[in-house]
Amino acid sequence: DTEVTQTPKHLVMGMTNKKSLKCEQHMGHRAMYWYKQKAKKPPELMFVYSYEKLSINESVPSRFSPECPNSSLLNLHLHALQPEDSALYLCASSQEGLSGANVLTFGAGSRLTVL
Amino acid sequence: GQNIDQPTEMTATEGAIVQINCTYQTSGFNGLFWYQQHAGEAPTFLSYNVLDGLEEKGRFSSFLSRSKGYSYLLLKELQMKDSASYLCAVMDSNYQLIWGAGTKLIIKP
Numbered sequence: 001d002t003e004v005t006q007t008p009k010h011l012v013m014g015m016t017n018k019k020s021l022k023c024e025q026h027m028g029h030r031a032m033y034w035y036k037q038k039a040k041k042p043p044e045l046m047f048v049y050s051y052e053k054l055s056i057n058e059s060v061p062s063r064f065s066p067e068c069p070n071s072s073l074l075n076l077h078l079h080a081l082q083p084e085d086s087a088l089y090l091c092a093s094s095q096e097g098l099s100g101a102n103v104l105t106f107g108a109g110s111r112l113t114v115l
Numbered sequence: 116g117q118n119i120d121q122p123t124e125m126t127a128t129e130g131a132i133v134q135i136n137c138t139y140q141t142s143g144f145n146g147l148f149w150y151q152q153h154a155g156e157a158p159t160f161l162s163y164n165v166l167d168g169l170e171e172k173g174r175f176s177s178f179l180s181r182s183k184g185y186s187y188l189l190l191k192e193l194q195m196k197d198s199a200s201y202l203c204a205v206m207d208s209n210y211q212l213i214w215g216a217g218t219k220l221i222i223k224p
Contacts, residue, residue, distance in 0.1 A: 040216075040217075040219075041217075042204075042215060043158065043202075088155075090157055090158075097210075098210035098211070099210055100145045100146050100206060101163055101165065102146075102206065102212075103148070103160050103163065104158075104160065104212075105160070106158050106159070107157055108156060108157050109156070109157050
């Protein structure tokens with residue numbers, strides 16, 4: 001299995017809703033990432049988990065809450081989002097955490113629309 | 116500050132060759148990556164360079180000059196499916212990826 005699987009593919013939510021994005025990989029990768037990508041822009045790093053511990057939080061607002069239940073799963077809990085949070089949310093994994101030759105394998109993304 | 120520059124958009128003809136340039140200024144260097152991203156899809160890894168020189172992988176090649184802070188991605192025998200955005204990313208001294216804004220490549224018949 002050489003894939004990163006993200007669910008749901010599309011999500012529409014109101015500003016008062018609570019929802020979660022899910023990500024799963026079975027490649028034995030020890031690092032997992034959440035990125036946010038707006039149209040025609042590069043991915044922006046949000047969070048990095050290395051060996052199931054949060055190692056990087058790029059000053060992301062608390063309305064985004066990551067969770068890593070085990071080495072294969074990564075969740076992003078969403079609460080009280082704003083319309084400007086609408087974007088493609090990409091999950092990625094890599095064999096190791098912060099190291100060279102760190103090739104990221106991306107999931108297909110969850111397209112989030114906040115109304 | 117850290118900066119990666121690549122052209123916003125390029126157009127090429129099916130069957131031809133195109134070179135996408137990337138220049139960078141970063142805090143340290145631990146390698147340069149090229150990713151391909153089709154519209155609405157996830158980025159996929161194309162190449163990694165950490166030493167100077169040319170890395171060839173089928174129709175795609177990537178070149179690096181660390182002294183010049185410069186890389187290029189060369190695509191040969193262009194196919195319509197190569198229409199995509201190409202993202203250059205540099206790993207800095209903290210092993211964090213700094214991304215360029217991407218180059219949208221349009222292939223015409």
